[in-house]
Amino acid sequence: MKRVYLDNAATTRLLPEVLEEMVPYMTELYGNPSSPHDFGQKAASGLSMARQQVADAINADPSEIIFMSGGSEADNTAIRGIAERYSKKGKHIITTAVEHHAVLHTCQLLERNGYEVTYLPVDEYGMVTVDQVREAMRPDTVLVTVMFANNEVGTIMPIAEIGALCHEKGVYFHTDAVQAVGHLPIDVKAMHIDMLSMSAHKFHGPKGVGALYVRRGIVLPPLIYGGAQERNRRAGTENVPGIVGMGKAIEMALDGLDEKAERMKALRDRLIRELPERIPEIKLNGHPTVRLPNNVNFSIKYIEGESILLMLDLNGIAASSGSACTSGSLDPSHVLLAMGLTHEIAHGSVRMTLSDETTEEDIEKVLEVLPMVAERLRKMSPLYHG
Ligand SMILES: Cc1ncc(COP(=O)(O)O)c(C=O)c1O
Known part of the structure; x- marks a missing residue:
């Protein structure tokens, strides 16, 4: 894989x-x-x-x-x-x-x-x-x-x-x-x-x-x-x-910073555009446009960030549920709380950060795997009635 x-x-x-x-x-x-x-x-x-x-x-x-x-x-x-x-x-x-x-x-x-x-x-x-x-x-x-x-x-x-x-x-x-x-x-x-x-x-x-x-x-x-x-x-x-x-x-x-940033932005924006089309009730965290070319952060309601990460990892995708130093702890991210998210929604956050080496194929894999992971976890979630 x-x-x-x-x-x-x-x-x-x-x-x-x-x-x-x-x-x-x-x-x-x-x-x-x-x-x-x-x-x-x-x-x-x-x-x-x-x-x-x-x-x-x-x-x-x-x-x-x-x-x-x-x-x-x-x-x-x-x-x-x-x-x-x-x-x-x-x-x-x-x-x-x-x-x-x-x-x-x-x-x-x-x-x-x-x-x-x-x-x-x-x-x-x-x-x-x-x-x-x-x-x-x-x-x-x-x-x-x-x-x-x-x-x-x-x-x-x-x-x-x-x-x-x-x-x-x-x-x-x-x-x-x-x-x-x-x-x-x-x-x-x-x-x-x-x-x-x-x-x-x-x-x-x-x-x-x-x-x-x-x-x-x-x-x-x-x-x-x-x-x-x-x-x-x-x-x-x-x-x-x-x-x-x-x-x-x-x-x-x-060297070629602008072109690399444009390429990453295009991939980033595909995730920002297409994930909400495939996963109902998700929320983009951070500014829609004034954001790093390589950063995508979503809260997926009714499920836990940690479980999302585990399932993504099993499917060959490495992401994060916040900053590397806070994942591993169960405290919700101080950043998401400061932005006004509830504890519950902050807990369901997943961060995906791209590099110049990220490919269209990588993004397609996320678009395929993350909706499946979200659906499976939601089926098990006592909070989800959708
Ligand atoms: C915004 C920010 N500041 C500081 C640091 C710490 O950097 P270092 O790991 O080099 O000590 C990090 C690393 O995650 C960071 O993202």
């Missing part, structure tokens, strides 16, 4: 071209980039090349890129760093109710340490507006952190507008762009973004490597103390093969 992988928001396949770039840095070019000898300097040039590739992808300067272990570390570093360094300006932070837990739990930690956090509510599509951010701003607001695009429902936030507002008000602006990088064009300068988090494994790079963009002029204390790596901004010997892989992966993701 050919397996269909539709869980690309959880993680993506490492591309063979990316692996090929990484391998020499695990075999012959194994020096420590901090060492002055030839081995070290060859590793150091791998880092420089990757730093340039990552910077180019978001219109930043290479000196503004700090490599680290992934999206979670980047979110922690940005939020805790600003709170620590600029607390004299104020101790109020604005975020949204639908952020990834890497942001939400960091904000909660700061609340326990005397900071005040405003969690902006979202509308039925999971969207916040720039006016909500403006109204929440106070003289002591030090940081606004709003995700670029939501990992569960794919809704894209008005980042350029929020960036312009923060710029005008002199408030630092961080965005968790882990799901957006490699799918949407990003220009940190034009969008007035001060800090941006990204993670390589979401765009066909390796796991355990990511980066934080920090605009020149902002001084962030490190989260990890020790050596002077990353210009004293993140201690620890660099994951050279991973970083080299991240550089290659981002370059490949941006």
